[in-house]
Structures are given as structure tokens and as C-alpha cells.
Amino acid sequence: MTSNPSVLMRLVASAYSVANKAGVICGANDLQTKADRLVQMSICSSLARKFPKVTIIGEEDLPTEKVDEELLEDGQCEEILKKACPQQYAAIKEEELVVWVDPLDGTKEYTEGLLDHVTVLIGIAYEGKAIAGVINQPYYNYEIIQLVEGKASAYVFASPGCKKWDTCAPEAILHAVGGKLTDIHGNFFRYNKEVKHMNSGGVLAALRNHDYYASRVPETVKQALVP
Numbered sequence: 013m014t015s016n017p018s019v020l021m022r023l024v025a026s027a028y029s030v031a032n033k034a035g036v037i038c039g040a041n042d043l044q045t046k047a048d049r050l051v052q053m054s055i056c057s058s059l060a061r062k063f064p065k066v067t068i069i070g071e072e073d074l075p076t077e078k079v080d081e082e083l084l085e086d087g088q089c090e091e092i093l094k095k096a097c098p099q100q101y102a103a104i105k106e107e108e109l110v111v112w113v114d115p116l117d118g119t120k121e122y123t124e125g126l127l128d129h130v131t132v133l134i135g136i137a138y139e140g141k142a143i144a145g146v147i148n149q150p151y152y153n154y155e156i157i158q159l160v161e162g163k164a165s166a167y168v169f170a171s172p173g174c175k176k177w178d179t180c181a182p183e184a185i186l187h188a189v190g191g192k193l194t195d196i197h198g199n200f201f202r203y204n205k206e207v208k209h210m211n212s213g214g215v216l217a218a219l220r221n222h223d224y225y226a227s228r229v230p231e232t233v234k235q236a237l238v239p
């Protein structure tokens with residue numbers, strides 16, 4: 013562990029531990045609505061207690077009632093705390109960070125038993141840009157992970173149904189390994205706390221050759237998706 017880890021590295025370390033606990037909660041609950049609610053309570057309450065000045069935006073309404081202590085995670089990943097923070101983010105303050113949470117991405121698939129599509133997503137943004145993220149897969153087969161591992165070439169979501177909590181963590185992780193995630197028109201997403209939650213311009217992600225895949229999207233599809 014570094015002598016005085018930055019706010020960002022402490023937040024990522026906490027998000028990692030919280031996401032792991034959330035994955036256990038997902039696996040222990042059969043009902044989608046119950047799993048969604050419990051996981052969001054666990055993630056948001058755990059992070060808010062440790063980082064009270066960070067803005068947290070979740071897919072579900074943030075919990076207002078007292079949260080059972082058993083749902084809270086106070087740990088931090090030691091391996092992450094040992095790593096140096098990128099210099100440009102070393103002086104970030106808590107109040108400058110926004111956390112986007114999808115407690116159970118793939119809820120429809122979860123109810124249908126397609127568990128390999130289910131993930132817990134925690135994205136961290138600074139000045140509107142996704143800079144860090146944690147993806148926990150209680151099961152396995154998430155699209156962005158397949159891109160990172162070279163098992164898929166591109167991911168296209170030609171619909172306005174995707175939201176900021178769906179893309180913040182994946183964008184940060186994909187960018188870290190040289191990939192690119194934008195809307196269908198090639199515009200980068202903004203993750204300020206004031207932005208609209210809907211990604212109305214769709215999503216296009218690729219580890220390599222993003223511009224090529226963007227050029228292959230039919231104009232009719234682009235015209236139907238207004239940023």
C-alpha cells in the first residue's frame with residue numbers, strides 16, 4: 013500500500029470490494045427485484061459511508077431507509093491500494109467524482125435464467141469523463157469483457173435504451189486497454205452528474221478499428237438515433 017493513497021485509488025479499491033460483495037448477493041437471490049434492490053443498497057450505502065462527498069447515481073432509487081449492516085462492505089482491495097494513481101488524477105477531491113451504478117445489468121436476462129449476461133457495474137467519472145470502473149460477473153459472458161479478451165470484434169447497441177450507468181465502467185476499462193466506446197455517431201459520452209441518463213445515440217464499442225465499425229453502421233440507423 014502506498015503511504016497515502018489518492019482519493020481515486022481508495023474509491024476504486026472500495027468499489028472493487030463492494031462489487032465482489034454485490035456479486036455474492038446476486039447469486040444468493042432468485043427474484044430480480046429483490047436482487048436489484050439489495051445490491052444497490054449494498055453498493056451505494058457502502059460507498060456513501062466511506063466517501064460522503066462523492067455523487068452516486070444509480071439505476072434504482074437510492075436507499076433512504078437504514079441499511080442492514082450485513083449488506084455493507086467496508087473493505088478495500090489491497091492490491092489496488094498498492095498501485096500508483098495516474099498523475100493527472102492524483103489531486104482529485106471527493107466532491108469532483110461521480111459514481112454511476114448499475115446494480116444488476118441484464119435484469120431481463122436474469123429473470124429468464126440467462127445468467128451469463130448478468131453483471132454488476134460501478135463506473136467512476138471525473139469532469140464528465142469515465143476514468144475508472146469495476147465490472148463484477150457473478151456469472152460469465154459480458155460483451156465488453158469479450159472485447160477486452162479478444163473474443164469479440166465489436167459491440168453495437170442500435171437503440172436508445174442504454175443508460176450512463178450501463179456504459180461508464182465498461183468505457184473506462186475498454187479505454188484502459190486501448191479500445192474505444194462511443195455512441196453510434198462516434199461521439200464520446202459525458203458523465204457529469206447533470207447529464208441526462210439516457211444514451212439516446214446508441215452504443216458502439218471496439219477494442220480495435222473503431223472507426224471502421226462506425227463506418228459500417230447504416231445511415232438509416234444513425235438517423236434513427238439522435239444523440
